[in-house]
Amino acid sequence: xxxxxxxxxxxxxxxxxxxxxxxxxxxxxxxxxxxxxxxxxxxxxxxxxxxxxxxxxxxxxxxxxxxxxxxxxxxxxxxxxxxxxxxxxxxxxxxxxxxxxxxxxxxxxxxxxxxxxxxxxxxxxxxxxxxxxxxxxxxxxxxxxxxxxxxxxxxxxxxxxxxxxxxxxxxxxxxxxxxxxxxxxxxxxxxxxxxxxxxxxxxxxxxxxxxxxxxxxxxxxxxxxxxxxxxxxxxxxxxxxxxxxxxxxxxxxxxxxxxxxxxxxxxxxxxxxxxxxxxxxxxxxxxxxxxxxxxxxxxxxxxxxxxxxxxxxxxxxxxxxxxxxxxxxxxxxxxxxxxxxxxxxxxxxxxxxxxxxxxxxxxxxxxx
Numbered sequence: 001x002x003x004x005x006x007x008x009x010x011x012x013x014x015x016x017x018x019x020x021x022x023x024x025x026x027x028x029x030x031x032x033x034x035x036x037x038x039x040x041x042x043x044x045x046x047x048x049x050x051x052x053x054x055x056x057x058x059x060x061x062x063x064x065x066x067x068x069x070x071x072x073x074x075x076x077x078x079x080x081x082x083x084x085x086x087x088x089x090x091x092x093x094x095x096x097x098x099x100x101x102x103x104x105x106x107x108x109x110x111x112x113x114x115x116x117x118x119x120x121x122x123x124x125x126x127x128x129x130x131x132x133x134x135x136x137x138x139x140x141x142x143x144x145x146x147x148x149x150x151x152x153x154x155x156x157x158x159x160x161x162x163x164x165x166x167x168x169x170x171x172x173x174x175x176x177x178x179x180x181x182x183x184x185x186x187x188x189x190x191x192x193x194x195x196x197x198x199x200x201x202x203x204x205x206x207x208x209x210x211x212x213x214x215x216x217x218x219x220x221x222x223x224x225x226x227x228x229x230x231x232x233x234x235x236x237x238x239x240x241x242x243x244x245x246x247x248x249x250x251x252x253x254x255x256x257x258x259x260x261x262x263x264x265x266x267x268x269x270x271x272x273x274x275x276x277x278x279x280x281x282x283x284x285x286x287x288x289x290x291x292x293x294x295x296x297x298x299x300x301x302x303x304x305x306x307x308x309x310x311x312x313x314x315x316x317x318x319x320x321x322x323x324x325x326x327x328x329x330x331x332x333x334x335x336x337x338x339x340x341x342x343x344x345x346x347x348x349x350x351x352x353x354x355x356x357x358x359x360x361x362x363x364x365x366x367x368x
Contacts, residue, residue: 084151245272262331
């Protein structure tokens, strides 16, 4: 009986192009996210809204999973250049929100083209590299760097440093998995270090303030350093086992800012402690391991590069958010994936998971 039930579940997953191990890891994150989200706000309505967003995002993931990877390869240039045009439109006619011009508003839909570029750029790079012998040489590296630089420049002009970091990381990981030489990486790192004074000079005042605050948040404890200080207090007060669900004081007494979005990890750390954080990181590690496994087993270069870059970008999401909330990285406004409240980044992440599932499940169909 149990064996027949498992067989039926496997057949259903295959029919829907679902990768069950990956999907189980995603659902585990969703469950933890809803728990901590309710505790952070003590309001069921925000949980209901998040559930609706999760259902929509999962639906979009399922749709994307039905599309074979060869279709992504074919449409990659159209996807990339249309998104690049939209990024240019943002600077001309974009909608301003919270002091940044990042949105396109077409009345019936409002979205951030920079979020779409997190998918368009790796697709374009993977197609470009797939058409040549790897590892890439000078001209191919130069062309790929241009594909990375153009959206990076447009996003930085919005300004949106957090998204720029993620978009740059997608491009870097494609080149890394393509086998780019360590000598080239060392050269780029050296040039970046040498250019730090120039980059500092072109940063906006609030961006410089974030970096200075990271180095010494106590210099302005009630102003620029308030977020990091309160976040570190919340995480540290959780101890080994945490204060317990619904018993966090930093969030319930509203000392912790942005506690449902960027700083939700601090709420989690306070209530579930070190043990809870380890469990969350193990779930994340399982998702990342499964994504890398899908990439390693992919049938062609395009799919391998795409899977590797998408799952490692997900890893960057996690690293930057936790580092930011823990006070070891500057505050750049990147949510904790699959946990934080919101829809835009959630949809982007779930679309990338849909692509991963398409790579895995369509490979299985080809074998048959």
